[in-house]
Amino acid sequence: MIDTIFHMALVLAMPPLLLGVIGKTKAAFAGRVGAPFLQPYYDMGRLMQKGIVLSDSTTWVFRAGPVVTLAATLFASLLVPLGRHAAPISFEGDMILFAYLFALGRFFTTTAALDTASSFEGMGAAREVTFSCLAEPTLFFALITLTRLSGTMSLTPMLQHVTFPVWLATGAALILLLAGLFVVVLAENCRIPFDDPNTHLELTMIHEVMVLDHSGPYFCCILYGAALKLYLLGALFVNIALPFSSGNGYLDWGIFACGMLGLAVAIGVVESVMARLRLIRVPQLLVAALILTAFSLVLVVR
Amino acid sequence: MLFFDMMRDPAFLVLCAIVLAGCSGLPGLFLRHGTLGQRLASAAALTSSLLALPSILYLLIGGGEASFILNWNFPFGPCEVALDPLSLFFLIPIFLIFPAGSLYALGYWPATSHNSEKSVTFFYGLLACAMALVVVARNGFFFMMAWEVMALSGYFLLVAEHGEKEVRTAGIVYLVASHLGGAALTALFASLFWITGSFSFPAPQSLAVAGGVTSTLFLLALAGFGSKAGMMPLHLWLPSAHANAPSHVSALLSGVMLKVGIYGLLRVMSFVPERPLWWGALLTAVGLTSALAGICVASAQKDIKRLLAYSSIENLGIITTGIGLFLLGEGSGNPRLAFLGLAAALFHVLNHAIFKPLLFFCAGSVMHAAGTRDLDRMGGLARPLPFTAFFALCGSIAICGLPPFNGFASEMLLYLGFFGEARSAAPFIALGAPLLAMVGGVAVIAFVKLYGIAFLGEPRTEAAAHGHEAPVTMLAPIGLLAALALLGGLFPPVFMALVQPALRSLAPDTGLVSALPVPPVWFAVAGGSVIILAAVLYLFLQGRVQGRSASGPTWGCGYLRPSPRIQYTGSSFGAFFSSLSGALIRTRLHVDPVRGLAPAAARLSYAPEETLLHRVVLPFLNIAGVACAFLRRLQHGEVQIYILYIFATLMLLLLWVH
Numbered sequence: 001m002i003d004t005i006f007h008m009a010l011v012l013a014m015p016p017l018l019l020g021v022i023g024k025t026k027a028a029f030a031g032r033v034g035a036p037f038l039q040p041y042y043d044m045g046r047l048m049q050k051g052i053v054l055s056d057s058t059t060w061v062f063r064a065g066p067v068v069t070l071a072a073t074l075f076a077s078l079l080v081p082l083g084r085h086a087a088p089i090s091f092e093g094d095m096i097l098f099a100y101l102f103a104l105g106r107f108f109t110t111t112a113a114l115d116t117a118s119s120f121e122g123m124g125a126a127r128e129v130t131f132s133c134l135a136e137p138t139l140f141f142a143l144i145t146l147t148r149l150s151g152t153m154s155l156t157p158m159l160q161h162v163t164f165p166v167w168l169a170t171g172a173a174l175i176l177l178l179a180g181l182f183v184v185v186l187a188e189n190c191r192i193p194f195d196d197p198n199t200h201l202e203l204t205m206i207h208e209v210m211v212l213d214h215s216g217p218y219f220c221c222i223l224y225g226a227a228l229k230l231y232l233l234g235a236l237f238v239n240i241a242l243p244f245s246s247g248n249g250y251l252d253w254g255i256f257a258c259g260m261l262g263l264a265v266a267i268g269v270v271e272s273v274m275a276r277l278r279l280i281r282v283p284q285l286l287v288a289a290l291i292l293t294a295f296s297l298v299l300v301v302r
Numbered sequence: 303m304l305f306f307d308m309m310r311d312p313a314f315l316v317l318c319a320i321v322l323a324g325c326s327g328l329p330g331l332f333l334r335h336g337t338l339g340q341r342l343a344s345a346a347a348l349t350s351s352l353l354a355l356p357s358i359l360y361l362l363i364g365g366g367e368a369s370f371i372l373n374w375n376f377p378f379g380p381c382e383v384a385l386d387p388l389s390l391f392f393l394i395p396i397f398l399i400f401p402a403g404s405l406y407a408l409g410y411w412p413a414t415s416h417n418s419e420k421s422v423t424f425f426y427g428l429l430a431c432a433m434a435l436v437v438v439a440r441n442g443f444f445f446m447m448a449w450e451v452m453a454l455s456g457y458f459l460l461v462a463e464h465g466e467k468e469v470r471t472a473g474i475v476y477l478v479a480s481h482l483g484g485a486a487l488t489a490l491f492a493s494l495f496w497i498t499g500s501f502s503f504p505a506p507q508s509l510a511v512a513g514g515v516t517s518t519l520f521l522l523a524l525a526g527f528g529s530k531a532g533m534m535p536l537h538l539w540l541p542s543a544h545a546n547a548p549s550h551v552s553a554l555l556s557g558v559m560l561k562v563g564i565y566g567l568l569r570v571m572s573f574v575p576e577r578p579l580w581w582g583a584l585l586t587a588v589g590l591t592s593a594l595a596g597i598c599v600a601s602a603q604k605d606i607k608r609l610l611a612y613s614s615i616e617n618l619g620i621i622t623t624g625i626g627l628f629l630l631g632e633g634s635g636n637p638r639l640a641f642l643g644l645a646a647a648l649f650h651v652l653n654h655a656i657f658k659p660l661l662f663f664c665a666g667s668v669m670h671a672a673g674t675r676d677l678d679r680m681g682g683l684a685r686p687l688p689f690t691a692f693f694a695l696c697g698s699i700a701i702c703g704l705p706p707f708n709g710f711a712s713e714m715l716l717y718l719g720f721f722g723e724a725r726s727a728a729p730f731i732a733l734g735a736p737l738l739a740m741v742g743g744v745a746v747i748a749f750v751k752l753y754g755i756a757f758l759g760e761p762r763t764e765a766a767a768h769g770h771e772a773p774v775t776m777l778a779p780i781g782l783l784a785a786l787a788l789l790g791g792l793f794p795p796v797f798m799a800l801v802q803p804a805l806r807s808l809a810p811d812t813g814l815v816s817a818l819p820v821p822p823v824w825f826a827v828a829g830g831s832v833i834i835l836a837a838v839l840y841l842f843l844q845g846r847v848q849g850r851s852a853s854g855p856t857w858g859c860g861y862l863r864p865s866p867r868i869q870y871t872g873s874s875f876g877a878f879f880s881s882l883s884g885a886l887i888r889t890r891l892h893v894d895p896v897r898g899l900a901p902a903a904a905r906l907s908y909a910p911e912e913t914l915l916h917r918v919v920l921p922f923l924n925i926a927g928v929a930c931a932f933l934r935r936l937q938h939g940e941v942q943i944y945i946l947y948i949f950a951t952l953m954l955l956l957l958w959v960h
Contacts, residue, residue, distance in 0.1 A: 122870020133743025
């Protein structure tokens with residue numbers, strides 16, 4: 001029970017902090033002071049206070065988009081274990097539900113984008129669905145590898161199976177898998193090199209361009225949902241990358257939270273040292289990630 | 303008295319319903335006022351399904367079976383019709399979609415504005431009746447007769463608007479494909495006759511002959527039934543046929559007739575006791591290919607019904623994959639895989655029979671409103687057609703296999719089958735899961751495009767701007783199907799209860815693994831909480847912005863004179879993905895470039911191409927046509943010589959008999 005409360009508290013409260021850490025890291029690289037760590041929280045609070053501007057061409061689908069996406073992501077947050085602590089909900093095949101809840105969110109985000117009748121948002125929606133259908137098989141290859149390693153088909157036992165001895169035995173495969181997953185985390189969460197969450201220039205954008213017309217509390221929903229998605233996919237990554245358990249439950253929560261912050265720093269570093277890829281290169285990188293995870297499966301099967 | 307006793311027999315009721323369905327269009331042929339005939343036909347269709355569906359469910363769940371011998375004096379032996387779980391299962395989609403489509407036709411294809419209504423109504427009933435007869439027939443000859451009636455009524459339905467050249471071409475391609483498939487089936491039943499000495503179907507698992515012979519039978523069945531089910535590369539007839547038929551006909555063709563092909567395949571497989579492993583491998587490969595290629599091509603279409611037709615190829619591919627997994631599991635002694643594969647296949651049969659007609663019905667309403675099938679000329683239809691738009695959204699989510707709708711439940715079973723194999727000694731089969739994930743991803747492209755371009759945004763043409771909502775007779779069947787799709791997604795055990803008896807009859811061993819590996823409560827919990835959470839959030843946010851919302855035009859990024867024509871179109875939405883999938887999807891460009899000093903209007907248009915048909919099959923047929931030119935000399939139009947042919951043939955036959 002306590003674990004569930006901790007789980008929910010972390011999942012609900014921590015995601016925007018990741019964005020703050022990423023921003024601070026990038027500022028440090030650029031030699032700036034940067035916005036405070038809690039800036040994303042302030043932004044979201046401010047957005048909740050505002051009214052909205054609705055486009056004349058929109059219907060209810062436009063408002064349902066952020067709402068359904070956030071609802072699906074919130075339910076998905078119940079399926080991921082955080083560190084050594086089991087997820088509140090866990091059953092055979094929950095990882096398929098996990099992946100498909102994000103797909104449901106994507107369906108609604110992109111239809112809401114098309115609802116604005118803007119060509120820019122249509123462009124973003126087309127790119128989003130195209131890239132995600134290359135990113136999704138990568139996630140499934142990684143899940144197959146984990147199923148093979150752990151012998152289970154549920155996220156909690158699957159991810160908790162990855163312990164230090166398992167790392168020693170199958171380290172090469174896990175490194176390939178992590179590399180693939182890292183690319184997926186970046187691609188699915190509109191980070192550089194796929195997309196730049198800070199610009200609102202139309203020509204190279206994917207995710208940001210789809211939400212140009214959202215405002216006020218609905219935009220807050222989108223920002224929070226996006227942070228939560230980064231948090232959940234990041235948790236998947238950190239669970240594999242940090243196979244440590246202290247034995248003490250409370251300390252494990254701390255280790256996990258530090259792991260997440262470390263991931264945020266890593267993303268910040270990647271964003272600072274890399275430029276955004278040309279659009280035509282993005283599918284190539286995604287296919288490369290697919291091949292990496294496929295190789296990790298080969299290494300595990302061999 | 304005898305009659306009333308028989309009426310208490312549910313199996314007899316089903317047969318009565320089949321006959322009633324076949325006769326439903328008859329009164330309309332003789333009545334002068336088409337409207338009355340059409341209403342009578344719909345009433346008959348509803349009655350037949352009210353008679354049939356409860357009886358089918360009673361028999362299926364109660365485990366009843368029945369068989370009747372029609373003692374006609376036919377040369378092919380006693381003609382048996384029987385209701386066993388497999389037949390009953392495949393009767394459900396027929397008696398669900400047939401009345402729904404018949405009701406829908408009242409608003410969609412009214413006698414007052416369509417000359418062809420009488421024939422459409424008549425053949426619509428006949429098609430349903432013939433499909434039901436195919437499913438219950440237990441005699442090869444009778445099966446083929448029903449099969450041909452089914453194929454031909456399908457033809458007459460799809461050429462309802464035969465004034466247009468495109469429709470006639472689609473009809474001819476359909477006829478050729480249908481008869482090539484029919485030829486394979488004739489060979490199949492002739493070989494069965496040769497083996498067993500009777501046209502009656504062999505009892506289940508009783509066909510013990512040499513492996514080579516059964517494999518030939520399997521390949522013949524795959525060619526015949528596979529072409530009806532639209533498996534790639536035998537799908538060539540399907541897209542144009544489904545696109546050009548009236549929408550309620552497309553719904554019946556796509557939602558139900560394709561499944562009759564699956565039924566035939568399962569039925570023929572059930573004759574054979576030992577099914578070789580390579581059957582499963584072949585079906586899995588064919589299924590995954592159809593699914594991926596079908597949905598990739600669908601994502602490039604700009605014709606709303608052609609998109610749906612290609613997505614049928616995808617869904618039938620998923621069903622075939624399930625059957626393939628079943629055979630693989632059975633052949634390798636893995637009851638779990640066998641159960642999951644077959645359960646997923648049968649479950650998806652039901653699901654596709656729900657959401658595909660739903661989407662075809664919505665497409666029909668959209669075409670009524672916008673006056674075109676071209677997605678690029680629609681837009682903004684959610685305002686004039688709010689109900690259709692809502693139901694189409696449900697259908698689109700369901701067909702993408704997303705929670706909380708029914709498509710997710712059946713695809714989940716397939717995924718669990720694939721994932722389970724990751725733990726086995728040879729985890730090749732698990733590689734199907736990423737492919738299936740990719741299929742799901744591309745399905746989202748196709749259906750976001752269909753829904754977003756047709757219903758959302760600004761209307762691109764005048765006609766789309768002044769669309770009108772469909773009447774209640776059209777909305778009622780759509781709403782019912784949408785409710786069923788949600789029911790299947792939240793409470794999959796309801797549908798699994800129908801799947802189980804058929805599953806046990808096909809694979810008695812796998813019946814042991816009768817429980818879903820996922821506790822079904824999680825479907826309800828996940829779907830229910832997402833819906834409730836979304837509703838609560840929606841109301842909360844609506845409350846927060848109450849009185850603080852302004853409206854204005856969409857932000858044009860500094861561009862001040864927006865026009866609906868600058869919106870993303872269906873073609874441009876799919877173009878990025880098409881550019882990645884190269885040879886599979888080609889488009890033909892028609893360019894009238896700007897010429898001269900005072901240029902006339904320039905234009906550019908493009909249409910997706912049927913790559914396989916235009917690049918492979920038609921060139922091949924042209925070569926075959928040249929090669930067979932000498933045969934054409936036999937056919938020169940002189941009747942006397944034709945009579946001579948007949949006479950010579952008769953003489954030869956007489957000689958042969960002696």
